[in-house]
Amino acid sequence: MSYKPIIIVSGDPKSIFLEIFFKSIKEKKFKNPIILICSKNLLKKNMIKFNFKKKINLLKLNQIKEFNLNNDFINLIDIKLEKNTKINQYIEKCFFTAFKIIKDGITNKLINGPISKKKFLKKKYLGMTEYICDHFSIKKNAMLIYNKDLSVCPLTTHVPIKQVTKKITKAIIKEKVKLIEEFYIKHFKYKPKIAILGLNPHCETIEKFNEDQRIIKPAVQNLKKFNYNIDGPYSADTAFLKQNRIKYDVIIGSYHDQVLTPLKTLFEYDAINITLGLPFIRISPDHGPNEKMIGKNISNPLSLIKAISFLDKN
Numbered sequence: 001m002s003y004k005p006i007i008i009v010s011g012d013p014k015s016i017f018l019e020i021f022f023k024s025i026k027e028k029k030f031k032n033p034i035i036l037i038c039s040k041n042l043l044k045k046n047m048i049k050f051n052f053k054k055k056i057n058l059l060k061l062n063q064i065k066e067f068n069l070n071n072d073f074i075n076l077i078d079i080k081l082e083k084n085t086k087i088n089q090y091i092e093k094c095f096f097t098a099f100k101i102i103k104d105g106i107t108n109k110l111i112n113g114p115i116s117k118k119k120f121l122k123k124k125y126l127g128m129t130e131y132i133c134d135h136f137s138i139k140k141n142a143m144l145i146y147n148k149d150l151s152v153c154p155l156t157t158h159v160p161i162k163q164v165t166k167k168i169t170k171a172i173i174k175e176k177v178k179l180i181e182e183f184y185i186k187h188f189k190y191k192p193k194i195a196i197l198g199l200n201p202h203c204e205t206i207e208k209f210n211e212d213q214r215i216i217k218p219a220v221q222n223l224k225k226f227n228y229n230i231d232g233p234y235s236a237d238t239a240f241l242k243q244n245r246i247k248y249d250v251i252i253g254s255y256h257d258q259v260l261t262p263l264k265t266l267f268e269y270d271a272i273n274i275t276l277g278l279p280f281i282r283i284s285p286d287h288g289p290n291e292k293m294i295g296k297n298i299s300n301p302l303s304l305i306k307a308i309s310f311l312d313k314n
Helices: 017-027 040-049 061-066 087-103 128-134 161-167 170-188 211-225 256-267 302-313
Strands: 006-009 034-038 056-058 074-078 109-112 142-146 151-154 194-197 230-234 250-253 272-276 281-285
Touching: 006 087, 006 302, 017 034, 017 040, 017 302, 034 040, 034 087, 040 056, 040 074, 061 087, 087 109, 109 302, 128 272, 142 170, 142 256, 151 256, 170 194, 170 211, 170 250, 170 272, 211 230, 250 256, 272 302, 281 302
Parallel strands: 006 034, 006 109, 034 074, 056 074, 109 281, 151 250, 194 230, 194 250
Antiparallel strands: 142 151, 142 272, 272 281
């Protein structure tokens, strides 16, 4: 049986990614062939640094279909990274190479290592979710931080808190819920139970306009009419208590830290970032480059292992 390859963009050269990549492929065997898009020189330097030994199978972009790939080697597409190469140009070339492979129909599976959004995106995009979706002309998307027991989805991604209230609309709630349900039905064959949190503490406010009553609650009522399994809005301070969270597959929040903070507290590295709405599956480990830990060989590979494992099953 042949399997579609998993494309992995190594991401920011100044990150812990290659360390956790080595740990991941050493710890677990994957049936889908993995193709790494990275600088060969950078890869070799890190293999020496972390005493990781495996032969490199150098691939040419126009010959991927001709190779009988397996994971006995590191299947590598070499993107040059010289001393005078600008890091942003290197990262972009890695992504464009991956995008071409996907657009050519070779695979529908993409993982990218962590990226320093501030340096790479330069305020042009809110995050990598938006960057990747834009290159495939996808307007409707969602960030799902997935764990098999409980997942979360923020209605807004990397938006400053003072801008969140302007972004919360009935349309955006319906869009995210629809994408979440489609994803769960496609990959897990069931309709998820979804809870949505209120924007304000205890879903109350001293202001005249209460977003929870005027926007979130009517959106939930409307979705119920179309047989979506959704409840809320619930107060965020109690929604993640065990007796409450076990009732749901997904909890939707208004902003990034409202749902990611409790999820990471509960599961730490046992979660992956999945972009919903794309014509392929894009996943990233649920953490950043972590420059402070580069070279220390103490980084936890669990999120990357979970990311590869998810694509290995789908």
